[in-house]
Amino acid sequence: MRPRVSRERVLIWAAVLLLLLLCALAPVLFTGYFLSQILTKALWLGIAAASLIFLSRYGGMISLAQVGLYAIAGFTMANLGSAFGGHHLGWNPWAAAIGGVAAATAFGLLFGAIASRSYGIYFLMITLALSVIVFYFFGQATDFSGYGGIRSVATPELVGNPIAHPEGLYYVSLAATVLILLGIRYLAGTPFGLVLQGIRDDPARMRALGYRVALHRTLAFGVGAFIAGVAGILSVWYQTQISPGGVDIAQTINVLVIAVIGGLYWLEGAWIGALLFTVLDNYSRTWLPSIGEWMGPDRFETVLGIIFLLIVLLSPGGLVGIWQRLRARVSRALGQRGTTVLMGPDGVAVVETERFAEAARPRE
Amino acid sequence: MSAWLDARLLPRLLLGLLASAVVFAWLAYKGSQNGAQFLTVSLNGLTLAALYFVVAAGFTLIFGLMRVVNMAHGSLYLLAGYLAFTSQQSWFGVTSNLLFGHTVSVASWIVPLIFATVVIGVVGVAMQQVLLRWNLGQDLRQALITIALSVILADQMLAHFGGIAQSIQQPTAWPNSVPVLGSHYGFFRLLVVVGAALVIGALLWAVIRLTRFGMIIRAGVDDRAMVSALGINVQRVFAGAFLIGALLVGFGGVLGGTMIAVQPGADAKFLLNSLIVVIIGGMGSLGGAAIGALALGLVSAYADVYLKFGSTDLTNYSILLTFILVVVMLAVRPLGLFGRPA
Numbered sequence: 001m002r003p004r005v006s007r008e009r010v011l012i013w014a015a016v017l018l019l020l021l022l023c024a025l026a027p028v029l030f031t032g033y034f035l036s037q038i039l040t041k042a043l044w045l046g047i048a049a050a051s052l053i054f055l056s057r058y059g060g061m062i063s064l065a066q067v068g069l070y071a072i073a074g075f076t077m078a079n080l081g082s083a084f085g086g087h088h089l090g091w092n093p094w095a096a097a098i099g100g101v102a103a104a105t106a107f108g109l110l111f112g113a114i115a116s117r118s119y120g121i122y123f124l125m126i127t128l129a130l131s132v133i134v135f136y137f138f139g140q141a142t143d144f145s146g147y148g149g150i151r152s153v154a155t156p157e158l159v160g161n162p163i164a165h166p167e168g169l170y171y172v173s174l175a176a177t178v179l180i181l182l183g184i185r186y187l188a189g190t191p192f193g194l195v196l197q198g199i200r201d202d203p204a205r206m207r208a209l210g211y212r213v214a215l216h217r218t219l220a221f222g223v224g225a226f227i228a229g230v231a232g233i234l235s236v237w238y239q240t241q242i243s244p245g246g247v248d249i250a251q252t253i254n255v256l257v258i259a260v261i262g263g264l265y266w267l268e269g270a271w272i273g274a275l276l277f278t279v280l281d282n283y284s285r286t287w288l289p290s291i292g293e294w295m296g297p298d299r300f301e302t303v304l305g306i307i308f309l310l311i312v313l314l315s316p317g318g319l320v321g322i323w324q325r326l327r328a329r330v331s332r333a334l335g336q337r338g339t340t341v342l343m344g345p346d347g348v349a350v351v352e353t354e355r356f357a358e359a360a361r362p363r364e
Numbered sequence: 365m366s367a368w369l370d371a372r373l374l375p376r377l378l379l380g381l382l383a384s385a386v387v388f389a390w391l392a393y394k395g396s397q398n399g400a401q402f403l404t405v406s407l408n409g410l411t412l413a414a415l416y417f418v419v420a421a422g423f424t425l426i427f428g429l430m431r432v433v434n435m436a437h438g439s440l441y442l443l444a445g446y447l448a449f450t451s452q453q454s455w456f457g458v459t460s461n462l463l464f465g466h467t468v469s470v471a472s473w474i475v476p477l478i479f480a481t482v483v484i485g486v487v488g489v490a491m492q493q494v495l496l497r498w499n500l501g502q503d504l505r506q507a508l509i510t511i512a513l514s515v516i517l518a519d520q521m522l523a524h525f526g527g528i529a530q531s532i533q534q535p536t537a538w539p540n541s542v543p544v545l546g547s548h549y550g551f552f553r554l555l556v557v558v559g560a561a562l563v564i565g566a567l568l569w570a571v572i573r574l575t576r577f578g579m580i581i582r583a584g585v586d587d588r589a590m591v592s593a594l595g596i597n598v599q600r601v602f603a604g605a606f607l608i609g610a611l612l613v614g615f616g617g618v619l620g621g622t623m624i625a626v627q628p629g630a631d632a633k634f635l636l637n638s639l640i641v642v643i644i645g646g647m648g649s650l651g652g653a654a655i656g657a658l659a660l661g662l663v664s665a666y667a668d669v670y671l672k673f674g675s676t677d678l679t680n681y682s683i684l685l686t687f688i689l690v691v692v693m694l695a696v697r698p699l700g701l702f703g704r705p706a
Binding site for chain 1: 431433502505507509511515519523524636639647680682683686687690691698699
């Protein structure tokens with residue numbers, strides 16, 4: 001007897017295939033401007049946010065160091081490759097990119113080792129401090145960051161000139177997104193991933209079982225730094241330049257906002273949040289009405305802050321939380337049982353508000 | 365002893381002592397070469413530390429009692445500066461580029477100071493009552509709420525006050541500098557800021573150690589649930605602590621706006637400073653905040669000047685010393701000097 005495949009499963013696979021097809025055809029369907037300004041940017045911002053969500057979902061660590069780490073990747077690559085400003089050592093663009101990601105991973109392991117014994121809100125503060133220190137470092141150390149940034153960073157041939165030919169970078173970003181998504185899914189199922197999730201849920205018990213808690217958290221942070229590093233490389237290729245001003249505390253918060261909008265416990269939410277962010281960033285400047293000095297075309301950050309505030313106040317689970325709540329309400333209205341526990345992906349029970357408080361509580 | 369210091373940490377501690385010995389030797393060598401410069405740099409560090417302490421004391425007080433990490437702390441600091449600056453301009457007609465003969469009366473500094481401090485106090489309490497009171501215990505959510513506020517505040521301040529660095533004018537009746545050990549140093553920085561920090565530190569100490577309110581706060585830091593169970597209105601105590609914390613940061617904002625400048629980016633800078641001060645000193649500890657502020661102020665002041673070895677100038681990398689300070693502290697004591705687990 002063949003195991004019955006549930007209808008929901010078929011629907012999900014159909015949706016995924018359709019989405020992939022849509023993504024693959026995007027350069028044909030959309031204008032170059034939309035492709036570059038909205039989609040490609042959403043892909044790399046999504047990867048940056050995904051590195052944060054990976055740490056929070058599987059490790060219970062809310063890290064604000066991700067922008068600092070992607071800055072390290074970006075600046076390292078810009079210094080190793082050919083560019084205007086910095087050390088321009090003239091490496092092949094791919095080699096420079098690998099060097100950048102390696103540097104981000106190495107610093108990620110270092111930062112992870114520093115922060116891995118702290119939990120919850122302490123972890124958040126320490127990683128924020130690290131990220132801001134990275135920002136000030138690149139602001140000060142002008143021989144690494146050029147004077148006010150490194151411009152005209154060389155891109156690989158596959159990417160080419162991202163302004164004249166946006167498709168190249170789009171496909172590279174798309175491939176990176178898919179690989180990272182699959183990679184994280186795979187990692188979550190490995191013994192390492194399972195231990196990590198055990199540590200997220202109860203570090204004291206995992207320690208009692210003989211697992212090295214701080215080491216696992218440090219390694220996970222290194223993985224998160226690797227993902228953030230990829231985002232950093234893509235961001236530099238996208239802008240063909242990098243400056244300290246682009247990796248400041250505002251950008252740190254932008255990535256956090258994206259992750260929270262998507263839902264801190266749902267990986268795919270990163271890209272949904274990023275898409276919303278880039279759309280808002282682009283179009284709010286044309287339709288925002290002017291209300292004195294309070295509101296106007298330049299007040300994107302205010303709008304973003306208000307959206308962020310509303311999401312955190314009303315649905316800490318982000319858009320995914322809203323969706324799950326709606327679904328739970330609908331099925332309750334239909335008289336189905338067992339809907340009080342909201343199910344996340346992979347069948348992990350996520351009762352958002354409680355989980356939210358849970359992840360923050362220091363456990364020692 | 366064993367609770368305070370793990371025996372396994374001893375090698376690290378010895379290493380730390382060795383490193384500090386090297387640092388002190390280096391400073392002594394530099395100091396012996398140019399005593400006047402050394403004095404100025406030391407006073408720079410000391411006055412910065414005083415300012416950091418005033419700002420971070422509110423931060424650590426709020427955290428210690430309520431476990432609220434107020435990420436909008438830096439925004440309140442900057443807002444206080446802007447409020448004092450604008451009120452000084454519009455009420456007293458003080459312009460930021462002083463021509464000769466233009467005077468600034470003492471009242472035109474004191475009144476904006478009080479105004480800004482009180483307004484920030486009210487804003488802080490309003491923030492706590494409206495946004496943070498009902499989600500007590502969800503500390504991550506509260507941190508995110510205050511981050512959202514800081515985003516909105518930063519953008520609104522940019523819209524209303526512009527992006528140019530300005531500074532609040534100190535009264536012209538006050539001298540510009542005072543003689544110190546045969547050298548001269550800024551009057552405002554040395555006497556007003558350090559004096560204010562000392563007075564505030566002593567007052568806070570007295571309130572926390574000697575009054576009933578302080579007793580409740582100390583008890584609340586240790587065991588919030590128990591204090592509540594004893595029939596004390598914890599919500600009122602929380603509101604009071606938030607008021608004090610906000611008043612402190614408001615006061616610090618005006619001091620900083622007079623001593624340094626009022627400009628976009630100062631909010632992030634002082635949030636970072638407060639974070640580092642409490643990471644070093646331990647969350648919730650006033651003494652820890654004082655030591656943390658002193659460490660941060662002195663390290664950044666010395667690093668900005670003395671990171672020169674022969675012809676190699678490493679002053680561009682001075683921020684790395686702050687980083688090392690944090691790393692060393694966390695390696696030896698993950699909860700900071702006087703921090704205790706929640």
